[in-house]
Every structure is written in C-alpha cells, then in structure tokens.
Amino acid sequence: MPTAMRSKGFIAIALLPALLIFLTFVIVPVFWSAYYGFFSWKGFGDATFIGLDNYTEMLKDPVFWRALRNNLILVVSSIIGQVPVALILAILLSKNSFFTRFIRSAVFMPMVLSTVVVGLIWGYIYHPQFGIANYVLELLGLESWTRAWLSDPKVNMLAISIPINWANIGPYMVIFIAALQNISPEIHDAAKIDGSAGWNKLKSITLPMIWGTVVVTIILCISGSLKAFDHVMIMTGGGPARSTELLATYMYNSTFAVYRYGFGSAVSTMIMVISALLIGLNYIITRRKPS
C-alpha cells in the first residue's frame, strides 16, 4: 500500500508542470472569456459591465439561430457522411495490398492539405462560371441542376459540407482500421465456425467489438463540426448575407469586423456550452445501445 501511495505522490508531482500549462493556457482563458462576455468592450479602451445583455442580444439575433442551425446541419452531415463512409472504407481497405494502400493514401490526402488549399480548390470547383461542378452537370445533360453553389442560400450549406466531409474522412478511416486490426483473429475464426458472415457478422461481431471507437469518432465529429471555421471562412466568409454563418464565424465576425470583443466572448462561451450539451447527449444515447 505505501508503495502505491508513494508512486501516486510521484505521479502527481510529475504531472504538475503539464497541468500548470494546461490550466494557464486552456482553462483560465475559458473562464476569462466567459468573464468578458458580461462586458461591452471594444478590445481596447474601457469595458462597461452590462450583465447578461450580450447573451439576451445573442438569443434574440436571428443570425445566431441561423448559425446554430448551420452548425447542426454540419454535425448531422458529418456524422452521416464521415463515420459510416470511413467505416466502410476501413473494412474494405484493411487488407494490405498495393491497391488498398494506394486508395488509403488517396483518402487520407486531403487531411494533409492545408484547409486553405481545400477551401480554394472547392471554391474553384463551385465557381459559378468556370467551375467544374457545373461543367460536369452540363456534360451529363443536367443544365437545370447547375447553379451558383456557394451563393444560393438553398444549397450552399450542403455544398460547403461536402468538402468538409471529404477533407475529414481520412483520420476516421485510419482510426477504424486500427480498431479493426485489434479484434483478435480467434473471434473471426469462431464466427466462421458459427456460420456468421457478411452483414450479420458486421452487425453482431465487428460493430460491438469496436463500439468504443465508434463513440469516440462521433464525439470527434460533433466537436469538430462545432469548431468548424476555416473551410467556411475561405469559401464564403459566412456570406452571402450571413447565410452560411457558423457559430465560430459568427463569433469571429462579431469580434473582429465590428470590434465587439465582449459580445464575441459571450458567443464563444455559448459555443462551449452547446458543445458540452451535444457531447453529453451523445454519451447518453450511445451508452445504452450496445447492451
């Protein structure tokens, strides 16, 4: 017992520096920014305490709700578009041949590209005059489907979610491949003997065996989509007329375009609260499923 106690003390001391850094650069700023959320502040000069005014203004602002809706669209589209696709790819590509390695690298490649590059590439794909998206549609005889993908408010969120999914599938696929390789071969052999194969085996053996990984990827998807910023900033900047505003771009635009640091801080606090709620919800839902 005393040995365990001693090593616990040692662990605590060894963790201290990392903990201090984490506290100073992550936890403290979070509370700091929550604190600024109660002020009317331009980023410099005097700050005036205004209580919850920033929050009530935010909740009354239709743009905030649109940003939240857009974020939820992204969350749903990335859970539907990234996790299953990554899982299917992982199952198909878990064997090690030249061909599968090539496809794996191809799927992973956009992750290595800078998001600015991804944004610019897709900006050109969607270009209303010279874009390849419209060109392909015309070749297929679907002229009526061509449109200005990024400026038509009916489709632009969907158009934006495609490159975001495209760019993010890679790491999930790698995570799934690793999880699949962790399933011990005996289980596969046992499944074979019991006559389980195909969809049946996937549903009853593979998925339950990697369920923990699936939950983690969904959490990563949710938090990733709520933090989404760079692709949208490059492709549309939140426009036109704020139709593709996300919570993060809403915060950025309120802070830096109109010099309202207090309001921006309130928005970022709100983003954190919403993320925590969604991840909590996800935790409750996925915990009950496997049993």
Place this chain on the structure above:
Amino acid sequence: MRPQRKIGLVLLIMTLILAACGGGQSSNQTGSGSSTSEEKVKLTVWHNFAGDDLRAQTVRSFIDQFAAEHPEVTLDAQAIPTDGYRQRLSTVAAANEMPDVFLVYAGSQSAEFHQANLIQPITEILDAHPEWRDSFLDGAFDPYEFEEGQFYSAPIAMSATSMLFYNKALFEQHNVEVPTTWDELMTAINTFNDNGVTPIALGNKAPWVAQSTIIGAIADRVTGTDWFVNAVAQQGAKFTDPEFIEALGYFKQLVDNNAFQEGANSIDNTQAEQYFIQGNAAMMISGAWTLTNLAASATEEQMKDIEVTVVPAIPEGRGEANTITGGAGGGMALSSRTEGKAKELALELIYTMSGPEAQKAIAESNSMVMYDTEIDESKVTPLYYKAFNLVKSSGITPVYDAYLSAEAAEVINNGLQEIMMGGSVEEVAQRLQDAQARSATP
C-alpha cells in the same frame, strides 16, 4: 520512501530552476536594451506594405532611407501582410502596447484609437513644413482631424472606390454607347445581356465590394452628400427616408436586370477582375486597387481595350454627377506613449514616409495619393495615368463604410448581398437605420 521523495524534490527544484532561467534570460535582454538606449533610440514602425508590388517597395525604400540617415536610431520595422494587419493592431491595442509609428486606416479604426487615447497629434511636424501641409488635396485631413486644428495623421494613400472601367472593344463590337446617364446604362445592360455578354463584373464574396464601389456612388447621386452626412450623424435624416430607399431601388434595378454575372456573391474581387479583363464582361465598377491588380496580372493586349470613366449620372437625383467616391486613405500615426527624443525622431520618420518626395514616388508606383503632385507619364501604366487625371478632375464624395459605424457598415454590406438574393429594400434600410442610430446615440 526517501529516495522517491528525493526524486520528486529534485524534479520540482529543476522545474523552478528552469522557470528562473527563463525569467533571467528575458530580464537580461531588457537590461541590455535599456543600457544602450542612452546613445541609441529604439523606434518600432508597423505597416502593411509587405507585398512585392511597386508601392510596397516604394514605401519600404523610404523607411530604409530614414534608417540610413539616422544611424542613432535602432529601427524595428515590421511589414505585416494586409489581411492580418487590422487584427494585429487591435491585439496590441488591447494590451496598450502600440508600436511608436504605425499605419492606421482612415475611418472607424483611427477614430477608435483616438477615443482610446492610443495616438497623439502630429500637428507640429505638419506646421514645421507648411508647403507640404498645404499641398494635400481638399479633405485629406478630414478623417484625422479629431479636434479642431489637431491632425493625427497625414494620408499616404487615397481611396478612389467607384470608377467605371469598361472594355472599349466590346462596346464597339455590340454598337453600344458608353453610358453617361442611368437610362443609357440600362440600355447598355440590356443590349449586352441580349448578346450573351455579362454587363458588369462583380465579385462580392467579401461583402464590402458592392457597398464600397457601387452603392456609395449611386446613393450620392440620388441623395446628395449633405443628406448622407446628416444621416450618419442621425440629425434630420434617416436611412429610412424615401431618397435612400430610392437609391437602394436603383441598385435593385441593376440586380433585377441581371447586370451582374450569376453567383457574384460567391466569387471574390480578384476573380471578377480576371473575368472582366478576359473580355467576359463589358464593365466593372471598381476602385483604384483594380488599377494595381490589372497592372500586375493583365497582358498589354488585354489592357489596351480598357478605359475608365465615372459612374453614369442620375439626372433625377439631388446629388452631383461626375463624382467618384473616395477620400483619404491610411496614414502613419504616432503612439501616445512615445515621448521625448523618440517622439522627435518618430515625427521625422513620419515626414520621410509621407513627405513630398514620398507622395510623388507613391503616385508613380501606380497608386493614388491625396496630394497635389505631378507624375511622369512614362513611369506609370496608361490606364493609371487616365485614372489619376480622372480623379483629379472629378469631385470626391464619401465612401459609405468610411463614415458609418463599424456595425452599420456590416449591416449595409450584408444587406446589399441580401438584395442581390431577392431581399427587400425597405428591410435593409430599416436595419441600417437601427444600427447607425445605436452607435450615433450611445
């Protein structure tokens, strides 16, 4: 037990020593800095002339010249790319650690810095060189005169934001007159549309473009400048007044007649310039930056067809025709914390960077200045030479976002995108009025 505790203790001590080392180093640095400051003055200057274009090189050469002439100064010049410049300044402003001399933009940014007491007047250097001070064009100091007779900066740029560029060859090919009135513009737009040519190229992804280049010019022709000044001050005029609704209506008329190419809200200004210079569009309403961009990217063959004029007159309106929206651009400002010998030298640096020689050199690097100077035609591009003289001979009217509050500018920027997407003119006017009223009466 003992050895483990020892290890823990040793680790803790090592951390402390490391921390102490870090502190020691930084205090060493500041120590050496202050010891040399007796003979050497340290000046920092921040600007956004970071690019490779002619103007940036010109401005940087004047900074180098100052450094060469003043060996007693340790000059720390930082060229920060334009995209991040505003944020960098806001960040140091929040910490009250402004550089000694820095570029400020005319309009809300410099006004905010003045309100926060971050800058001080440079009037004494202007008074020391009266012939320089008096050669600035009318209105050059308007954005920097925060108190009567106290000037906080001298502009080294001029923004001219609404010139009508047109492709002469396309006009001749389709037998269209270059429009001088609104009706002629509408005829031209319809003719080009019938012939499958985009009438006006617009890249409004960054939403300030339509506001800065188009609405200011149209609205001033409809409402007159006085009305706008009153509406900004919220005295006797409101953005919900019929004249402003009418002005927005003219913009909507452009949209309804398909004057702009499809998806104008999702491509940026540079892409629109390319679209125009490649002969896909007959006209483009844009500012002086287009001169610089075209000079850098277009071929001579493409450039020879491009002409420049003013936006057509609106005869029913109250404003004057033959005007261009514009005004003083950015200038160098002086931090309020710079005092004594450093202040003297900082003012000298401002004079070097914005004095008569610098103004002439900047004008000859194909960018507009707010300063009366003669330029050598052979040194600049033909299109710039035309534009330079056009601006000299036209009246200057206010650019909307230079006068509106930051919040109201954001509203009109997004509002114009909304109108382009079929939104209602009245609602946009109402929201603009609300936003401006909030900031005019705090």
